[in-house]
Amino acid sequence: MHAWPASxxxxxxxxxxxxxxxxTATGGPVTLDPGPVARIYVCGITPYDATHxxxxxxYNAFDLVQRVWLDTKRQVHYVxxxxxxDDPLLERAERDDVDWAALAERETALFREDMTALRMLPPRHYIGAVEAIPGIVPLVERLRDLGAAYELDGDIxxxxxxxxxxxEVSHLDAAAMRLLSAERGGDPDRPGKKDPVDPMLWMAAREGEPSWDGGSLGRGRPGWHIxxxxxxxxxxxxxxxxxxxxxxxxxxxxxMGASHAQVLTGEFPMAKAYVHAGMVALHGEKMSKSKGNLVFVSAxxxxxxxPAAIRLALLAHHYRADWEWTDQVLQDARTRLAHWRAAVSRPDGPSADALVEEIRDAxxxxxxxxxxxxAVDRWVVLQESKGGTDAGAPGVVSRAVDALLGVAL
Incomplete structure (x- = not known):
């Protein structure tokens, strides 16, 4: 599967x-010091109702991670x-009476278009679950051989x-885990499981659903986490x-993914930092496919x-915060974009050297x-009120905003 072009x-x-x-795992800040190549894995979409x-x-949050690392002169290996x-994709395809593979292909293509428009830097490897199945099967077999997996009515x-x-990632108690498992694709009430929250690694083939050769596992399809x-x-x-x-x-x-990997390799931890973005709401409720209260980038x-205004609307909120999308959020972003573009269109302006360092520090x-x-707003206000004599300043601001924030002025 191919990603999208890089800006x-x-x-x-x-x-x-x-x-x-x-x-998230430690509950506090960590300073990351990768080697020459920084490594990041970001979980992608289930391709229906993209891109809300x-x-x-x-993806804006983790695009910023890439940009910070690139600015430290590192390479970034992003996957x-x-x-x-997955079940939700099959359910949507059945609801809409369309082929599940065609639905996935269409929505993935739309996602690529939106990411390109928003100037999100693409991953080096963009991998679909279906194409990963030949690598998934041996891992499930190994977990079974290690005694870390068991069969239940053909499912593993x-x-x-x-x-x-x-x-040690979520630090939730058993009751909270069971509740979230039920809400997020698990089956904690299925009889016969060793632990209610045990996740499925391999689903045996169901009549009328797609399945693949799983070797000693039999025909089926992979679970979400593996x-x-x-x-x-x-x-x-x-x-x-x-x-x-x-x-x-x-x-x-x-x-679950951390536990799978740690048992498979005998190493800990899977990742040095578990980083999570907040949720976006609309009309007071989390924006979600199940509720249908979605605002789409493509729309x-x-x-x-x-798209630069959309990106500024995202950037106006700290990535870990839960926030609400409103018409005013978008209008504020459009106004900011207009001021910024007008400011950098002048032939000179106040020195921007300190501004670049402020953006980096933030x-x-x-x-x-x-x-x-x-910080950029303050430079723009100074430009609008007093101007300056540095002929290179508008270009410096434009390049810094592009390189570090992904906004083309």
């Missing part, structure tokens, strides 16, 4: 700071998956008791720098909204994009 990232003078970011503003906010086979489950570190583990281990290995996604992935997805683009401190925007 050029302007080179800036000097060098950025190492990233200090909130780690919640998606966009999440993202597409869950192009992972035993959470097999990982001594289970629970998909990402197989892709991450194949392309990044253990101990990569950041495991990212929305806060709704903390449990069960990232908790806004069709209405003529500049982003290095847990991706504080609102503080970075406020």
């Amino acid at each position: 050029e990232v302007p080179a800036l003078p000097g060098q950025g700071r190492d990233l200090r970011i909130h780690d 503003m919640g998606h966009a906010a999440t 993202q998956n597409v869950t192009d086979i 489950y992972f035993s959470v008791d097999s990982d001594p570190h289970f629970g 998909e990402c583990v197989a892709i991450a281990l194949d392309h990044l290995g253990m101990g990569f720098d950041v495991q990212g996604g929305g806060s709704d992935l903390v449990f069960p997805h990232h908790e 806004l683009r069709r209405e003529g909204v500049d 982003l290095a401190e847990d991706l504080d994009a609102p503080a970075a925007l406020a």
Whole structure:
């Protein structure tokens, strides 16, 4: 599966700071010091109802991570998956009376278009669950051979008791885990499971549903969590720098994925930092496919909204915060964009050297994009009120905003 084209990232003078970011597993900040190549895995979409503003906010957060690392003169090895086979996708295809594979292909293509328009830097590897199945099957077989997996009516489950570190990502109690498992694709009430929250590794073929050759597992399809583990281990290995996604992935997805990988390899932890973006609401409720209260990037683009304004609307909120999309949020972003573009269109202006360092400092401190925007706003106000004599300043601001914030002026 191919990703989307990369926009050029302007080179800036000097060098950025190492990233200090909130780690869900420890509950506090960690300073990441990757080697020459920083490694990040971000969980991708299940391709239906793409790309809504919640998606966009999440991928914007991890685009900033990439940009901070690139500014430190590192390379970035970024991997993202597409869950192009899963129950919700099949349910949507049946509801709409369309082929599930065609639906996945269409929505993935739309997602690529939206990511391109928003200037999100693409992953080096963009892998679909279906194409990863040949690598998933041996991992499930190995977990079974290790005694960490068991069969139940033909399905294969992972035993959470097999990982001594289970629970160290989310730090939830058993009752909370069971509740979230039921809400987020698990089956805690199924009789015969060793633990109610044990997740499925391999689903035996169901009549009328797609299935693949699973070798000794029989025909079927992979569970959600083992998909990402197989892709991450194949392309990044253990101990990569950041495991990212929305806060709704903390449990069960990232908790289970960590345990799968740790049992498979005997190493701990799977990732040095577990980083999660907040949820976006509309009309007081979390924006979600199940509620149908979605604002789509593609719809806004069709209405003529500049993608740079959409990106500024996202950047106006700290990535870990839960926030609400409103018409005013978008209008504020459009107004800000107009002021910024007018300011950098002048032939000269106030010196911008300090501004570049302010943006770097803000982003290095847990991706504080609102503080970075406020710094640019201050330069723009100074430009509008007093101007300046530095002929290079508008260009410096334009390149810094592009390179570090992904906004083309």
